[in-house]
Amino acid sequence: MSQNDQPVPRLDLAPKLKRSLSLWNPLDYLRLLYWVFFFPQAVRWYESTFGGESNLQDAKTWREKWEWLRQNPVKRQLILQALVFILTIPIGFNLLLEHIGVPINWFGVLWGVALGVALGVSGVEDDVGLGLGLRVASGVVWGVVSGVGFGVASGVASGVVLGVGSGVGLGVGMGVVLGVASGVASGVVLGVGLGVVLGVASGVASGVAFGVGMGVGLGVGLGVVSGVGLGVVSGVALGVRLGVGLGVISGVAFGVAFGVASGVVIARPENWLFALPSTLLQHQQQNRPFPHITPLPLPYLSSQIANWLRRDWETGLHNIDELLKFTFQFIPVIQAVNRVLAETPKDQLIYRVAQLSESPDDWKLVRFASTSLSEVMKSEAVRGLFFILPYPQQIQARFQTEIRLNTPARASAAGFWYLHEQKPDKATEAFAVVRDLLYGEEMFTLAQILTDFHQTAELAEIASLKLPASPNAPLLRGTTWEAIASLRRVIADVQVVENSVSRSARSLALNRALGELETILKSPDIIPQCERNLIIKTAKKWQQILLQVTGKIGDISITQPVSIPYIIGDPVQGNLFVGREDIIRQLEELWVKGNQLQSVALYGHRRMGKTSILLNASNCLGSKVQVAYVNLLRVGDCSQGVGELLIFITDAIAKTVKITPPADRDLLDLPYLTFGRYIEQVVANVESGLIVALDEFEKIEELIDAGNINQDLIGFLRGMVQMSSKIAFVFAGLHTLDEMTEDYFNPFFASIIPIRVGFLSLGATRQVLANPDDDFLLDYKPEALDRIYELTHGQPYLTQLVGFLLVRLYNDQVFEIGRPRDPMFTLEDVATVINDPEFFSRGRYYFTGVWGQATQGASGQQEILKALAPHLEGMNLDRLSQETGMDETSLQEALKTLERHDVVRESDGCYSITVELFRRWVQMSLGGKG
Numbered sequence: 053m054s055q056n057d058q059p060v061p062r063l064d065l066a067p068k069l070k071r072s073l074s075l076w077n078p079l080d081y082l083r084l085l086y087w088v089f090f091f092p093q094a095v096r097w098y099e100s101t102f103g104g105e106s107n108l109q110d111a112k113t114w115r116e117k118w119e120w121l122r123q124n125p126v127k128r129q130l131i132l133q134a135l136v137f138i139l140t141i142p143i144g145f146n147l148l149l150e151h152i153g154v155p156i157n158w159f160g161v162l163w164g165v166a167l168g169v170a171l172g173v174s175g176v177e178d179d180v181g182l183g184l185g186l187r188v189a190s191g192v193v194w195g196v197v198s199g200v201g202f203g204v205a206s207g208v209a210s211g212v213v214l215g216v217g218s219g220v221g222l223g224v225g226m227g228v229v230l231g232v233a234s235g236v237a238s239g240v241v242l243g244v245g246l247g248v249v250l251g252v253a254s255g256v257a258s259g260v261a262f263g264v265g266m267g268v269g270l271g272v273g274l275g276v277v278s279g280v281g282l283g284v285v286s287g288v289a290l291g292v293r294l295g296v297g298l299g300v301i302s303g304v305a306f307g308v309a310f311g312v313a314s315g316v317v318i319a320r321p322e323n324w325l326f327a328l329p330s331t332l333l334q335h336q337q338q339n340r341p342f343p344h345i346t347p348l349p350l351p352y353l354s355s356q357i358a359n360w361l362r363r364d365w366e367t368g369l370h371n372i373d374e375l376l377k378f379t380f381q382f383i384p385v386i387q388a389v390n391r392v393l394a395e396t397p398k399d400q401l402i403y404r405v406a407q408l409s410e411s412p413d414d415w416k417l418v419r420f421a422s423t424s425l426s427e428v429m430k431s432e433a434v435r436g437l438f439f440i441l442p443y444p445q446q447i448q449a450r451f452q453t454e455i456r457l458n459t460p461a462r463a464s465a466a467g468f469w470y471l472h473e474q475k476p477d478k479a480t481e482a483f484a485v486v487r488d489l490l491y492g493e494e495m496f497t498l499a500q501i502l503t504d505f506h507q508t509a510e511l512a513e514i515a516s517l518k519l520p521a522s523p524n525a526p527l528l529r530g531t532t533w534e535a536i537a538s539l540r541r542v543i544a545d546v547q548v549v550e551n552s553v554s555r556s557a558r559s560l561a562l563n564r565a566l567g568e569l570e571t572i573l574k575s576p577d578i579i580p581q582c583e584r585n586l587i588i589k590t591a592k593k594w595q596q597i598l599l600q601v602t603g604k605i606g607d608i609s610i611t612q613p614v615s616i617p618y619i620i621g622d623p624v625q626g627n628l629f630v631g632r633e634d635i636i637r638q639l640e641e642l643w644v645k646g647n648q649l650q651s652v653a654l655y656g657h658r659r660m661g662k663t664s665i666l667l668n669a670s671n672c673l674g675s676k677v678q679v680a681y682v683n684l685l686r687v688g689d690c691s692q693g694v695g696e697l698l699i700f701i702t703d704a705i706a707k708t709v710k711i712t713p714p715a716d717r718d719l720l721d722l723p724y725l726t727f728g729r730y731i732e733q734v735v736a737n738v739e740s741g742l743i744v745a746l747d748e749f750e751k752i753e754e755l756i757d758a759g760n761i762n763q764d765l766i767g768f769l770r771g772m773v774q775m776s777s778k779i780a781f782v783f784a785g786l787h788t789l790d791e792m793t794e795d796y797f798n799p800f801f802a803s804i805i806p807i808r809v810g811f812l813s814l815g816a817t818r819q820v821l822a823n824p825d826d827d828f829l830l831d832y833k834p835e836a837l838d839r840i841y842e843l844t845h846g847q848p849y850l851t852q853l854v855g856f857l858l859v860r861l862y863n864d865q866v867f868e869i870g871r872p873r874d875p876m877f878t879l880e881d882v883a884t885v886i887n888d889p890e891f892f893s894r895g896r897y898y899f900t901g902v903w904g905q906a907t908q909g910a911s912g913q914q915e916i917l918k919a920l921a922p923h924l925e926g927m928n929l930d931r932l933s934q935e936t937g938m939d940e941t942s943l944q945e946a947l948k949t950l951e952r953h954d955v956v957r958e959s960d961g962c963y964s965i966t967v968e969l970f971r972r973w974v975q976m977s978l979g980g981k982g
Contacts (some may be wrong), residue, residue, distance in 0.1 A: 065378035357388035393461040421465035476502035617824035649780035656809030659849035684751035695720035812846035926964030
């Protein structure tokens with residue numbers, strides 16, 4: 053099997069430790085010591101794996117810090133183990149050196165240990181993981197070097213003093229030795245401190261460049277200064293010229309020693325050499341060892357990473373993440389990523405860059421996909437040499453370290469990098485380069501919107517935002533667009549806050565907006581990391597702006613009885629008509645957007661709002677359609693035949709289209725001919741379409757059954773439906789046409805589109821109750837709205853009835869009884885209204901209407917309702933059959949009828965009464981308690 057046929061190995065470079073370290077296990081101390089000097093990333097991994105995510109930086113006071121230590125035993129133990137290292141290793145090592153004859157200055161040892169403890173404690177504040185490891189290393193080095201260095205330095209100093217007496221040459225030699233020793237010691241200490249710390253803080257690549265440059269520059273600079281000073285002192289004995297010359301030589305020696313020591317400590321070439329054999333021999337193995345502390349690029353690693361990415365992009369990204377977490381091999385990673393992105397097909401480019409930026413261990417990986425790493429390293433090296441190079445800033449300016457947009461890959465990476473850096477305007481410029489790629493337009497639009505969000509600072513600016521439309525599916529950032537949809541709703545509510553004259557409307561809009569923002573802030577992790585900070589920052593900023601407005605809106609003062617906006621019994625019209633947008637949208641598609649008007653049948657059980665829909669259809673659909681509304685319940689018994697019915701219909705049409713209707717006598721004598729000619733006249737003279745709405749259509753069946761009109765009316769109406777594309781009929785009633793009991797309705801089946809008018813949704817129910825009009829001064833607790841929906845299931849008539857009685861309850865309590873209360877309805881208020889016997893008395897028209905409807909059609913419907921009423925949780929078929937004594941066929945037929953009429957619902961094989969209030973009414977009617 054060739055190499056390319058094998059699956060890409062999935063790296064796992066984390067330490068293989070399954071437990072926490074023990075204070076009493078000596079091997080654990082050796083393990084931690086190895087981690088500190090040869091695997092510093094393991095300390096951070098250990099702290100996050102076993103110690104959780106909490107950080108001591110979050111604790112502000114000493115009491116909070118102590119409590120943090122008490123609640124985090126793993127991190128507390130790690131701190132104690134680090135302090136043990138800093139205290140014991142320098143002392144033990146210096147005792148060993150003293151035993152073999154090396155002079156030790158114990159005052160220096162104590163000074164070094166104290167400095168090491170100070171470094172360790174400061175490391176605790178910064179990071180209990182990797183930062184503490186670096187402080188341990190520095191503390192140990194300072195403790196050892198301080199003792200040895202002071203001892204050697206004192207010995208050398210004594211030699212110098214003796215040398216002055218015995219000979220200048222010996223003194224100069226000792227001075228050089230002192231300079232070299234001081235340079236090496238200082239180089240090691242500062243090399244560890246500066247190189248490692250800067251390497252971790254600034255990124256390995258730039259840290260290496262800056263650390264080496266600064267090591268050489270600082271070393272040479274300090275060496276020359278100290279050397280010249282030493283030469284001047286020596287010159288007292290041997291002459292100024294010779295002293296200065298020796299000083300320069302010793303200074304250069306000091307600088308070279310310092311620079312070499314710094315470079316060795318930062319680059320760790322011995323770690324690279326030790327890893328070289330395994331790199332060359334085992335480069336295909338899944339868990340082969342990698343060096344952890346050298347930034348020197350391993351041979352062939354860049355090519356191997358690129359091969360992984362080409363064969364399996366997602367596994368390759370996982371391996372990159374492992375390398376960045378547990379090694380310093382940043383340079384080959386960047387080289388491989390740039391190489392593969394440059395050859396990625398354009399239709400996959402943005403998707404791949406998005407995956408690269410999902411949660412990288414080092415975000416500079418995304419930055420250097422559009423910025424030259426080599427140019428940045430050169431610039432950092434020059435910055436490190438600022439002590440000895442003339443005009444370092446001018447030299448740095450020659451390097452091209454800016455973000456580049458000259459290729460699609462670089463522009464894509466730049467866009468995601470700028471989003472992460474919270475520069476959405478720059479991200480917009482970057483994504484503009486790749487708008488024509490797959491997901492390019494989406495990311496460009498997203499950056500535009502985030503730029504608009506980022507620039508808002510006042511309430512008026514939020515209200516005036518005009519955002520571009522959100523893109524259509526498929527989407528790359530689905531959860532981000534959900535958050536933006538929430539922010540769009542916030543903008544709409546802010547516009548109400550800014551522009552409404554109703555204090556209650558402003559208050560409700562403000563509460564809704566704050567609720568939307570709180571929802572976003574509660575779940576930030578669902579938003580991709582690139583744009584997360586921008587969106588969360590926007591949500592927090594807007595939240596603060598709205599909270600400032602809260603005090604200005606103030607409390608609502610109610611000084612007189614509140615007018616009741618809810619309507620019970622009569623059709624709802626005008627601004628009070630809400631919650632039926634779905635049905636109006638269907639009618640718009642059939643009557644406005646199509647080439648031909650389509651006849652429909654609106655059906656649903658009693659008091660669902662069918663009449664309200666018909667009366668509001670014309671206003672909702674605009675001037676392209678006129679609706680002539682006919683309430684057939686007002687026709688009477690039509691004792692003079694079908695002509696009387698057609699007189700009633702033509703009067704409604706004439707009122708709508710302003711065309712004089714035919715004479716009554718003509719309609720009575722020749723009803724069909726006269727009506728047909730009138731409709732032809734209407735069609736010829738109206739520019740817009742005409743909808744004839746026949747409400748309570750079951751009345752026609754009653755008239756036919758009573759023998760007052762002939763059944764050939766149905767065929768005639770069917771001819772009218774097919775007569776012209778500018779005229780259509782709406783038949784509204786309890787049933788669909790195929791439920792009509794007589795065969796003469798069959799001609800309508802194929803030409804009429806049924807539209808079911810069902811219950812209001814939870815959102816529509818809330819809207820009907822909480823926002824009945826702009827001047828409504830009362831409000832509802834969210835749980836009260838939810839409870840009303842549970843009781844009514846969104847039945848429009850009952851919803852309006854509950855709201856009506858709640859407002860009356862408020863007026864009675866505040867203005868009749870004189871009991872002050874909040875203008876906010878609660879669960880207790882809902883219970884008070886529902887448990888009042890007057891509620892079921894006022895709603896009897898609905899309850900008796902549904903009960904009476906259960907006598908029509910399939911037999912046994914009322915028996916089923918009686919059986920279900922005592923059981924809130926419902927009953928299954930077997931138990932229903934036992935309770936009602938009905939056979940399975942009859943039971944199934946009756947249940948289907950009740951389900952069609954929204955009286956009963958089925959869930960998991962269990963049947964229950966749909967509307968809880970109707971269930972209670974049935975139970976009370978049978979003598980039980982509601």
